[in-house]
Amino acid sequence: QVQLVESGGGLVQAGGSLRLSCATSGRTFSSYAMGWFRQAPGKEREFVAATTWSGSSTAYTDSVKGRFTISRDNAKNTVYLQMNSLKPEDTAVYYCAANTRGIRIVKDQYEYWGQGTQVTVSS
Secondary structure: OEEEEEEOOEEEEOOOOEEEEEEEEEOOHHHOEEEEEEEOOOOOOEEEEEEOOOOOOEEEOHHHOOOEEEEEEOOOOEEEEEEOOOOHHHOEEEEEEEEOOOOOOOHHHOOEEOOOEEEEEEO
């Protein structure tokens, strides 16, 4: 079992930055690929970014490429999402998730989820 707790969300103006953190506990963090998803009101939860267990490979949805960076620190059992040049359309609840399969963009392929953290970008 893996427990995930996100933090770092908040209110920011367009063009600003936030760094989300996802602290994990339970089974060996380095065994899991990690992903970030987001869900805006009235919309489906969508893939944002993912990284392999080692952090050597990453993937991003097109709308955040060049603005967001996913990284992980296996010594701290934490995965991060650095979000720069934020836009109002980035407003959503952001969730981190873990899976044993590798980089996946489909939410149903993730086994563990955090409770989410709200990100609000004002125009």
